[in-house]
Amino acid sequence: MATAEQHYILERPSFDKPVKLLIVVAPYYKDIADNLVAGAKAEIEAVGAGWDIVEVPGALEVPTAIGLAERLSNYDGFVALGCVIRGETTHYDTVCNDSSRALQLMGLQGVCIGNGILTVENRKQADVRADVKDQNKGGGAAAAALHLVALCRKWGRQSKDVGFKPSPDSFRIADEQSRPKKV
Template identity: 65%
Template sequence: MASTETHTVLPRPQFTAPTRVLIVIAPYYRDIADGLLAGAQASLADAGVEAEVVEVPGALEIPTAIKLASRSGSYDGYVALGCVIRGETTHYDTVCNDSSRGLTLLGLDGLCIGNGILTVENHAQAAVRSDPAGQNKGGGAADAALHLIVLARRFRGGRS
């Protein structure tokens, strides 16, 4: 049971150098998306990071939007937010696997991405995970992006 497990959470990085993050969100389930977004924005604000938000139709479009934005050179990192709820067909597997694979490939190309695309069985699971006062997966995705930004700057010899 997940509620009895303990997890290690790294402290949220703080930044002295200007830092910009793009949040790419698929608001297909608006209530879930709003919770994810609130958590991500709070985490980024707490770290002193400037955030911009763009919306895309669904989880499959998130990696493409991040790739397009990365070409501008305007962002230090990205937060991918959305929700995929299992339905009656195998489309769920396609969306989960391909959106995750797309983000992973972008990350392996050097982009700093926090993956906050929920993949759940039902709306109740999504609600608990998206709630900023609950599991706060939006905030967790933002924090993951921040940690990767710190690493990227460290390996380039820059300052955070």
């Protein structure tokens, strides 16, 4: 059983400039989501950071909301929260795999995301993982986001400038190739 396992937990990062995270939560299972959010808020506040929260309908919408916020707002990082409990169909696999994959791809592009979307077999597993006094996966997701923000600041780059950016010449060359030639 996972509750008997001992895990090493990194020390909380410290920040010399303000940090603000966006918590994006899918409250499909409201009581579980509320516990995840409570854990995340406590962890964020423990380092003196600020947070905002938005709700989306389900786990598949969490990455989309984070992607929109990354492009249209000014958050340092994001905490993805929700719960997917296995049901009778393969929809569980789609939701788990696609939401996780989308978050991972954004992370690889430099977005600081802590993934706290629970993927469990039953309600009992979800309750244990969401409980602030037990596994506290909401707090763990917030801690992950904060550690990634600290790494970005340590390495001195702005998150908005991360990822593939075509050179200005590539637009000029493509534009020239698409114009009709004068004869």
